[in-house]
Amino acid sequence: MLKNYLKIAFKVFLRRKFFTFISLFAISFTLVVLMVAVAFLDHIFGKQSPENKQERTLGVYFLEMKGADGRWNGTGGYRFFDRHTRNLPGVEKMSLFTETERVYSYKGGEKIESYIKRADGVFWEILEFNFLEGGPYTEDDEKNENYVAVINEATRRKFFGDEPALGKTIEVDGQRFRVVGVVANVPYLRQVPFADIWVPISTTKTKTYRDELMGDFIAIYQARSSADFPAIKEEFQARLKQVEFPDPKRWNQMSGAIETHFEFFARMMTPQALRFGSQPRESLANRLIAAIIIATLLFMLLPTINLININVSRIMERASEIGVRKAFGASSWTLVGQFIVENVMLTLLGGAVGFAISRFALQFITGSGWFPYAEFHLNHRIFLGGFILAVFFGLLSGVYPAWKMSRLHPVQALKGVMQGGVR
Amino acid sequence: MIKHLCKLVWNRKRINFLVTLEIFFSFLVVFAVIVFAVYYTDNYRRPLGFDYQNVWYVGVERRAGSGDKDLPQQLETSRRLLAALREFGEIESAAGDYTAPYSRGNWTSAHDYKKTGKTIYFGCNAVTDDLKDVLGLRMVSGRWFGKEDDGASYKPVVINRKLARDLFGDEDPVGKDISDPTAKEKVEQRVVGLIDDFRKNGEFAELSGYAIYRNDLTFKPDARGNIQGEPPRSLLIKVRPGTTAAFEEKLLARMQTEAKDWSFNIKPLVEMRASVFQEYLVPMAAFGLVAGFLLIMVGLGLTGVLWLNVTQRTKEMGLRRAKGATRRRIYKQILGELFIVTTIGLLVGTLVVVQFPLLNLMGFASPEVYTASIFISLGLIYLLTTVCGLYPSLLATRIHPAEALHYE
Numbered sequence: 001m002l003k004n005y006l007k008i009a010f011k012v013f014l015r016r017k018f019f020t021f022i023s024l025f026a027i028s029f030t031l032v033v034l035m036v037a038v039a040f041l042d043h044i045f046g047k048q049s050p051e052n053k054q055e056r057t058l059g060v061y062f063l064e065m066k067g068a069d070g071r072w073n074g075t076g077g078y079r080f081f082d083r084h085t086r087n088l089p090g091v092e093k094m095s096l097f098t099e100t101e102r103v104y105s106y107k108g109g110e111k112i113e114s115y116i117k118r119a120d121g122v123f124w125e126i127l128e129f130n131f132l133e134g135g136p137y138t139e140d141d142e143k144n145e146n147y148v149a150v151i152n153e154a155t156r157r158k159f160f161g162d163e164p165a166l167g168k169t170i171e172v173d174g175q176r177f178r179v180v181g182v183v184a185n186v187p188y189l190r191q192v193p194f195a196d197i198w199v200p201i202s203t204t205k206t207k208t209y210r211d212e213l214m215g216d217f218i219a220i221y222q223a224r225s226s227a228d229f230p231a232i233k234e235e236f237q238a239r240l241k242q243v244e245f246p247d248p249k250r251w252n253q254m255s256g257a258i259e260t261h262f263e264f265f266a267r268m269m270t271p272q273a274l275r276f277g278s279q280p281r282e283s284l285a286n287r288l289i290a291a292i293i294i295a296t297l298l299f300m301l302l303p304t305i306n307l308i309n310i311n312v313s314r315i316m317e318r319a320s321e322i323g324v325r326k327a328f329g330a331s332s333w334t335l336v337g338q339f340i341v342e343n344v345m346l347t348l349l350g351g352a353v354g355f356a357i358s359r360f361a362l363q364f365i366t367g368s369g370w371f372p373y374a375e376f377h378l379n380h381r382i383f384l385g386g387f388i389l390a391v392f393f394g395l396l397s398g399v400y401p402a403w404k405m406s407r408l409h410p411v412q413a414l415k416g417v418m419q420g421g422v423r
Numbered sequence: 424m425i426k427h428l429c430k431l432v433w434n435r436k437r438i439n440f441l442v443t444l445e446i447f448f449s450f451l452v453v454f455a456v457i458v459f460a461v462y463y464t465d466n467y468r469r470p471l472g473f474d475y476q477n478v479w480y481v482g483v484e485r486r487a488g489s490g491d492k493d494l495p496q497q498l499e500t501s502r503r504l505l506a507a508l509r510e511f512g513e514i515e516s517a518a519g520d521y522t523a524p525y526s527r528g529n530w531t532s533a534h535d536y537k538k539t540g541k542t543i544y545f546g547c548n549a550v551t552d553d554l555k556d557v558l559g560l561r562m563v564s565g566r567w568f569g570k571e572d573d574g575a576s577y578k579p580v581v582i583n584r585k586l587a588r589d590l591f592g593d594e595d596p597v598g599k600d601i602s603d604p605t606a607k608e609k610v611e612q613r614v615v616g617l618i619d620d621f622r623k624n625g626e627f628a629e630l631s632g633y634a635i636y637r638n639d640l641t642f643k644p645d646a647r648g649n650i651q652g653e654p655p656r657s658l659l660i661k662v663r664p665g666t667t668a669a670f671e672e673k674l675l676a677r678m679q680t681e682a683k684d685w686s687f688n689i690k691p692l693v694e695m696r697a698s699v700f701q702e703y704l705v706p707m708a709a710f711g712l713v714a715g716f717l718l719i720m721v722g723l724g725l726t727g728v729l730w731l732n733v734t735q736r737t738k739e740m741g742l743r744r745a746k747g748a749t750r751r752r753i754y755k756q757i758l759g760e761l762f763i764v765t766t767i768g769l770l771v772g773t774l775v776v777v778q779f780p781l782l783n784l785m786g787f788a789s790p791e792v793y794t795a796s797i798f799i800s801l802g803l804i805y806l807l808t809t810v811c812g813l814y815p816s817l818l819a820t821r822i823h824p825a826e827a828l829h830y831e
Contacts, residue, residue: 019731022723029716101484104688106672173686174679205684302448302717306724309441313731370705 002341008321009342016317020346023310027350028357030303031390034296035358036365038385039376041292043189045262046381050127050186050193057126058232059192059220060085060256061264065213067251075099077212078201080254081219084239090228091221095122098216100195103173105159112158116172117195118204124150126222127193134166134181137200145202149177152185154373155196172197175205188372192220192261213243213254221258233258260285296389304397311343311401318405319412326410335406336399343398344391351390355383428759435732439764442728446768449721450804454776456714457803458796459707462788463627472583472621473524474559475692477666480523481658481678484686495642497654500682502640505551505658507681511674513666518553519638519655522546524623525695526657532634534590534603543589545632546623549653551640557661565597565616568637577611578602579637583621586632587614601634612636625696627703629787659692718803722811729815733757740819741827750820757816758809765808769801 013020047054060081065072081096088094097119105112124136129150137148149170156165156179165179177199186193201209209215223232236258243254259267266288322335355378362376432439485497501519508517522528530547554560555567563584572579580601587596602612612634621633640652662670671689678687733740740753780793788796 019727022720022727025723026720029720033713033716102688103686104671104675106675109669109672111668111671174675205686302445302452303720305441305445305448306721309438309445309728310724312438312441313728370701 005338005341006345008338009345012318012342013346016314019310019314023307023346024350024353026303026306027347027390027393028354030300030393031351031354031386032357032361033299034389035354035378035382035386036361036376037296038382038389039358039362039378042379042382043187043374043376045265048190050129050183051190052128053126053222054261056223056226057220058223058229058258058260059218059264060236060258061218061261062267063214063254063256065251066253066255067245067249072214072251074214076217076219076256077215078209078217079211080213080243081217082210084243085219085221085236085258088221088232088235088239090223090232092224093122093126093222094219095126095221096120096201096217096219097123098201099218101216103197105170105172107159112155114155114158114172114196115194116197116199118201119198120201123198126220129183129186129193132182132184133164134179137180142200142202146200147175147177147203148180148200150181150183150198151179152183152196152373154185156182170197175203177203185373187374189374192218194373211246213245213251262288300393300396304393307397308400311397312404315401315405315408319408322405322408323410323412326408332406336402339402339405340395340398343402344394347390347394347397348387351386354390355386358386424759425763428756428763431756432760432763438728438732442725442764443768443771445721445725446765446804446808447772449718449807450769450772450800451775452714452717453803454772454796454800456710457800458788458793460711461796461799462792463703463707465789465792466622466629467626469622469630470620471626472560472619475524475696477662477664478557478692479660479662479671480526480690480692480695481660481674482526482688482690483655483657484688485654485684494651494654498640498642498652500685501654504678504681505553505640507677508658508660508674511677513662513670515661515663516553516556517658517660518551518557519640519658520550520554521548521638521653521656522623523657523659523692523695524558525625525692525699528656529623532603534601543586543632545586545589545634547634547636548623549636549638549655551638551655554635554659557659560621561619563617563619564595565614567616572615572637573639575613577613579615580612581616581618581635582614583618583633585620585630586634587617589632625699627700718807722807725808725811726814729757729761729812730818733815733819736819737822737827740822741824744822745824745828753820753822754816757819758812761808761812761816762805765805769804773797773801 051057060076063074063076063080078096081094086094097117100115100117103114103116105114121137121139121142124138129136132153133156134150136150137146140146141148149172151159151165151170155170156162159165159170160168165182167178169176169178171177177197186195188194209217221232223229240254240256245252257263257267263285266285269288269291325335359378362378365371366374366376505517505519508514522530531544532547533542533544552568555562560567565581567581568579577600582590582596582601586601590596590601591599596614596617599614600611601614602609618635620630622628622630623633638653638655640654643651675687675689678685743753743756744750776797780788780790
C-alpha cells in the first residue's frame, strides 16, 4: 500500500512541475538554514577533539567577588583556584589556564598575530590534542619556569614555513620560547582549548597573578563520571564559603558556579539578575534549549504556512481521485494517512536537496575565514537532526491540507473533476 | 467597487485567511530586518567626530596588582613611554587614554538627575592633553585641557554635544558641573569645553553622550575621587602619512625597553575599524540573506496560490466577460482582491509592530527610524504581492468567455 501511495505521489509531483518546484524550494531552503544552525551549535558544543572527555568535564568560567568596593565579575584568579579548589571529591584532574590573549611577533619586518594561552601541564592530560610533532610540556616545565611552547599548525607555517619546528625558538611578546610540540589547529569557537601558542603559566612576566582571587584564569576539572557532578557542585559551593580574603575590608565574599561549558553559555544568555551569584538551578541550560526550540519553530512558521497554502490550493487537482476513492469506501482516515505520507515524502526529497546545498553553504563559511580554524562538517549528528526536522516539517505542513482534502464530499469531489478546468 | 471586492474576498475566507496570515508573518520578518538596516544606515550618515586615518592604537597590558603602592612608579613609566614615543620622527603626536575608539572596552557612567527624574547614561574616557591633536577633535565652544587645569580643585571635563543636550538642553554647558547629584562624595566635574558629536564605537554605533576627563599622569597623594592620575590602558599615536608596518617593530622594541614588564600590542585604527564593521555587517548580511530567501519563497508560494485560484474561478471570470466586462476590469478585480487581502494582513502586522515601542521592546530605534522602517516594509510587501499577482491576473484576462461557459 505504501508503495502505491509513493507511486501516486510521484505522479502528482510530476503533474504540475512549477508547484512541485515551489514546494521543494521552500522545504530545502528552510532545512538549509536549520542545518547550518545545527552545524554551528554542534561546532561549538558538540563533542570533538581535543575535548574528548567533555561529558565528564566541569569548569569554572565566571566568578563574582563582592565587598565594600562593589562587585567584580569576571574570570577567577590563580590563588583562588590553586588554594581552594584542589582535591574536590570525584575529580581526577584539574587544570588551570588563562583566557587567550593577542600577542605579536615580528619576523623579517612582517607582523605575526597570534593568540597565546598560558596553561599548566595537566591541561595536556585532560584535553587530548592531536600532536603532529613532538609532545606536550609537563608539570615539571611549569614548576621550573621552562620557556617551552606548543604551537599549532598555522603558527608553524607563519614562523617556519612548513618545515619541522621542533627545538626551534619563537619570539612572542618579547619572550623567547623553545617549541616542544606542534598540534593540529583547534577552532577559535572552542574557547576552552583554543590558542595558537600554549606556554606554561609560570612564564608570565610578573608573578603577581599568584596572589589574585580574581584574574584571567579558567579552571577545568575532569570528573570520574558525570554521576559525580552533583557532589562536586555541592563541595564547590562549600569551598566558596571558606575562601580566605587578604583584605576583607575591600572584598569579603565570592560566589560562582562549577558547571559544564553549555551550562555556562546558558547562564550568560540569561538576564543579568540570574547570571551571577551562587550555583544556578539546573533549569538554565534547559531554558536555553527551550529557547532554541521556540526560535526554530518561529522560523519554521512562515515556510509552514506557505506550504499549507499551496497544498490547500492544490486540493482541486486531486478532487477526482478523492471522489473515486471515497465512492469506493475509503475512510477519511485512510486518505489523511495517504496525504501525510505524500507530504512527508516531498519534505524528505526537499531535505535531500537541502542537505546537498547545506554542504556547499558550510564549505563556503569554512572557507570564508570568519571563524579562525573553523571546519564545519556535516556529520551523522547533523544528518539525524536534519532528518528529524524534515519529517517534523512534513507532518506540520501536511496535517491541515490532508484533513481538508479528506473532508471533500464524494459527490462534490466527483463534480470537481469538471471544475478542474484549464490546465 | 471596493465593497464588492470585499464581499468577494469574504466569500473565499478560508483560503484568503491563509494568504493574509502569510502576508502578516512576512511583514514581521521584513520589518525586523528593515528596522536594523534603517537604524544602521541612519547612524552611518551621522558625523563621527574624530579622525582615524594614520592613527595607531597601542594596547597596554600592565599585569600588576591594582594596589596603590605601585601607582607612582606606573605613572612614571607611562610618562616616560609617551616621552619616548614623541622622540620618533615618524610620530606627530601621542596620547594616553582609557578606552580607545573602536576598542572593545566601554566605560559607562550614569547620572540620576532629580530635575527630570531621568537617568542619563553616557560613555567616559580619561585622556592626556595630546588626544585632541591625535584624533583631530573639533571644539565647538570653550577650550581643551591645558596647563591651567594643573592643580585645579575640580575635575575638568570636555563633553560632546549630545551629552550637553541631554543634561542642559539648549543652555551653554561650559562652566557647569556634571557630577552625579546623588553621589555621596561629591567632586565638582566642571565642563571646560564642548566638542562635536563623538561616537567612540564607530560609524554604526548610536550617538550617545560622551564625557572626556583629563588624565595628567601625575601622582597626587592627597587626591580625592577620580582626580588621581591613572596609567593609560592604551596609547594612541598619530603617525606621519606613509609610515609602514615595519615601523611597528622599532616602536615595540623601544617601548619594551622603557617598560620591561608590560606588554603592548599595536594596531592601526583603520584595522580595528574594519573588524568593528565586520562585527556589525556579517550578522546583518546573514539575517538579510535569510529574510531575502524567505521573501522569494513567499513570493513563489503566493504566485502559485493565486494562479490556482484563478484556474478554479474560470467560470466566474467567463461569465463576467460574457456580460461585457473588459479584460482591464478582470485584471483590476484580481489585483484589487489581492490588494484587500494584503492590506488586511499588513494592517494587523502594523498594529502588532506598533506595540513594540509602547512595550519598550525596541528602545534603540528612534521614532523616526521606526516610522520609516514601517513604511519601507509596507512598501516592500505591497511591491511583492503586486509582482506576484501580475501573472495570475494576466491569466485571468485570457479566459475566453465561450470556453469558460462551455463547462457543465
